Amino acid sequence: MTLLESLVALVIMGLTAVGFLDVFRTTSRSTRDAEVWVQAVSYAEASMEETKLGTFAVDPTVLDARSGGFARDVVVEPWPGQDGVALVTVTVTLPGGGTFVLHRLVRAP
Numbered sequence: 001m002t003l004l005e006s007l008v009a010l011v012i013m014g015l016t017a018v019g020f021l022d023v024f025r026t027t028s029r030s031t032r033d034a035e036v037w038v039q040a041v042s043y044a045e046a047s048m049e050e051t052k053l054g055t056f057a058v059d060p061t062v063l064d065a066r067s068g069g070f071a072r073d074v075v076v077e078p079w080p081g082q083d084g085v086a087l088v089t090v091t092v093t094l095p096g097g098g099t100f101v102l103h104r105l106v107r108a109p
Contacts, residue, residue, distance in 0.1 A: 037100070040070060040092045044102040047072050047090045052106050069095030076108075084108050 051074055071093045079085040086108040092100045 036094055036096070039068070040094050040098075040100040041102075043070055043072055044090045044092045044100055047074055047092070048088060048102055048104055051076060051088050051090070052104075078108065079105060 073091045073093075075089045075091075077087045077089075079087050084107055086106055088104050088106050090102045092102075094100070
């Protein structure tokens with residue numbers, strides 16, 4: 001094997017390694033983003049259950065200090081034409097600026 005062949009082999013291996021590193025970086029970022037979305041869904045579902053039970057312990061527009069920058073807004077509106085039914089809309093704002101909205105029809109509290 002000549003010096004030229006060795007250098008070409010090293011360049012090919014280096015390019016392959018860079019490709020794999022990019023895949024690892026993308027996977028890491030996707031996992032981190034998924035974790036944020038799972039947390040947002042968890043906050044929205046907890047807020048929905050608190051609304052259905054009528055047990056808001058704090059102001060529904062602000063989460064506690066452990067929330068990590070998330071904010072929530074809860075709106076309860078009567079459903080038109082149906083007595084005793086309400087539309088509950090929970091909006092969770094993510095720290096990065098995204099939002100997750102959860103809508104449910106429930107018995108009016």
